[in-house]
Amino acid sequence: MKKEKDTTISVKENRAVEIWRQYRRNKGAMVGLAILILLILVAIFADVIWDYNTDIIDMRIGNRLAPPSWEHPFGTDNYGRDMFARIGYGTRYSLLIGFASVLIGTLIGVPIGAISGYVGGKVDNVIMRIVDTFTIIPSLLMTIILVSVLGTNLFNLMIALSISTIPVMTRITRASVMVARNNDYIESARAIGAPTATILLKHVLPNCFSPILVQATLRVGSSIISAAGLSYIGLGVPLPTPEWGALLSASKSFIIKAQHMCLFPGLAIMITVMVINLVGDGLRGALDPKLKR
Amino acid sequence: MFKKQQNRVRIAKALETKRTSTPYAVSVEDLTVHYVTSKETVKAVNGISFKLPKKRTLGIVGETGAGKTTAMLSLMNMVPDPPGKIISGNIQVGGLDIRGLSQSELKRVRGKEIAMIFQDPMTSLNPVITVGDQIAESLLLHQDISKQEAMEQARGMLAKVGIDPDRAGEYPHQFSGGMRQRVGIAIALACKPSVLIADEPTSALDVTIQAQILHLMRELKEENDSSMILITHDLGVVAELCDDVAVMYAGNIVEYGTLEDVFNHTKHPYTEGLFNSLPNIHNRVSKLQPIPGLMPDPSKLPDGCAFAPRCPYATEACKAQAPYIKHFSESHLAACTAYHDEAFAIKRRETE
């Protein structure tokens, strides 16, 4: 048997460096990441940039519904407050709601789905029937019910959105685990004596990562939109908190007179959702060694 | 309906004016096909030529990535474009210059003049259409017959391939793998094509079923007087079915001749290597002699002979220049630089 002569070991890159190198190739994802970082920075330092009392909630009736200008790039609202500052400050709420609800939903939904898909049989049946009952109720309706029961505030809104995220994450995880566990490499891991928990955590879940990540990023977007929707019908964050949905909701009476009032919060929501999807897509590509080139 | 029929007649007439008379069912000259992407150029087929006389069977043998399937897709002008590009070559099927035909003319040719049997009987049939309808579909495309007539003929085809005609109304999933391949053969043969291309028709089947299918193909080919090109990696299947053999390696035909030429008077070192790496059923030698190394990446083919890096006889000359085409007889040729030396001979492993 001829052995291959080359004796040098290729340099093992640090996993993080490798992922980053892969990620950088995706231009859209890089743009997305830049904007997302900017949004996160704005959210974190909102209190430094703006003073909550003077910039965000103080009314200046004399300057109400002013169109965009150098002084107020996004114009002012019906109480004369600077829309730019309010939208900027609102990043804090919208991002927090989006990320936190998906994070909680994922942390609970993924393990349930993984167990359901991997163990199968009766366990799977019981779990899925429970999940089904949750899924029958439209998720927005579900959130509305939960918020009305728990009371309207930011924390309850997050909890409600998390709960409606759980069934979605459970389903997607279960489906991809059921596909992944049929691969021979699972059998192979069992043959070398790997414990079930290790197999699940090391071999099954990482190979289900793509669909879970895609679903999660989509959910961040839809959670932000749901939150906006709830605020719009008055079940979200109470006024005068400048949550984006609340801003949109406030604009509804002035849609003829001052279009900028609904245009800019709407744009903010749209751009944020898009940016998160771009980043998710980039991550998916970077984390899958098969897409490496 | 009437217009469609007129159209069909018009195209058929146009085809007849383009046809030249020839003793060959298929003739290919200097065919080169590359897959061009922004990153690389995959040289799948690199200047192959062969002629298939009518009523004969040609076996194209080679391993994964040798370019067998791409070459055959070119015969029907079905290389996916982009990224596939037929760079050069003259392809004649039944006297028709395939590359000079319009799209609508090509559609006439496919199925009628030249038809294909696929490797995987599980995926080459449409799961939501009954097998009878799938056979009738191809008949309706090429003949001016009514639906009832087509269905009647489809049932006849099923009977021919050994399936009870009453099963015409069943769906593909109700058939076993071997039965599905029979349906695939019925579809391919429905319009009595003059050339039949079979791409690994039995690779997905069990040996006892494979024997049945090979038997059936041999019978039907004789009955229809058609010519056949059989793509396979299995030298055993070639021996069962073929008159001529072309051995492909990295997009080139490295040896070409009659079955007798290639099997009993092997000339090319790669062909030799293939035979030597096969376990022989009659002979328990202690060790197989594999060909060392791997087939080169078709996007980075070496200069000179593509087989040189794996060839035990390779010299510096092999690596520098394109292989020498040596004709041993009218029918037998091999592309190997070593034959510049008249005394050169390869040694097949002893079979006894």
Add this chain to the structure above:
Amino acid sequence: MTDNILEVRELTKYFQTKKGSVHAVDHVSFSLKPGKTLGIVGESGCGKSTTGRTILRLIEPTSGEIYFDGQEITHLPPAEMKKLRKDMQIIFQDPFSSLDPRMTVSELIAEPLKYYPILQSRGKAREQEKERFVLELMDTVGLAPRLYNTYPHELDGGRRQRIGIARALALNPKLIVCDEPVSALDVSIQAQILNLLQELQEKRGLTYIFITHNLSVVNHFADEIAVMYLGSIVEKAPVQELFAHPLHPYTQALLGAIPVPEIRKERQEIELQGEVVSPIHLPDECRFCKRCPHCEDRCRQGVPPLREVKPGHFVACRKVENEQE
């Protein structure tokens, strides 16, 4: 008796499905001496893979006994079984689905070390020991060290199968179940892998169960061959005996159906009619009856038992029984 490394008695696996119970493995018995190779041959769906996996208890048997090194293993608790897994490994057919795509070559080969105390050192030295261990194994199976950090999808089928072999060897097993290890590979690569397996057997004294549909491959490889049909062994004999005097009609047909890469003057094949029937609701008759050219009335009276007709040559066929008498 005790010098057998593996002894399988009446091993049975039925899968329960909606249509009924599938007789995947039906009362299969055989034994195997250390350093030898048993070839299990049959067509798709004959239960050969299930037999292999049931022996390793990757699939739990329905009934039957498996003695490995004299110890009955079908009732061992998971912890005891884990200790034994070290000695019995498996090589899979499909080199594309049997390796976790997210792990590098070295991670794949080193994975078994995590679950068993094989490495001695601690801390930094442990990493070095692991690297030496992996490189040594890579050298054994003919993988270049430069592939240490590559991912399996960057490699061809032959190299991937070498990774699978290295992984199986990492725990230094006594028995390896090779489940169609070369069927997915090209001819020239097949021979490379077969030679490697043979070399390893000689060097390490490995015992193989070689599962395949290709009789010419086991001809090279096995000491003894068991032919399976619909979950049962229909013929079992030393390899030369089986090829020279196949007795069961199915074995004869199987041998006749192999396309041989040489020009034959006349064809002497016994072409089998029909196809394998579904292994659900099997009637109480010889399993091969529906396709057998010699099927008679007495073949329909119960499943014929596997009987020794010559020393070491077992056949389950009434016709052969008749001729013996």
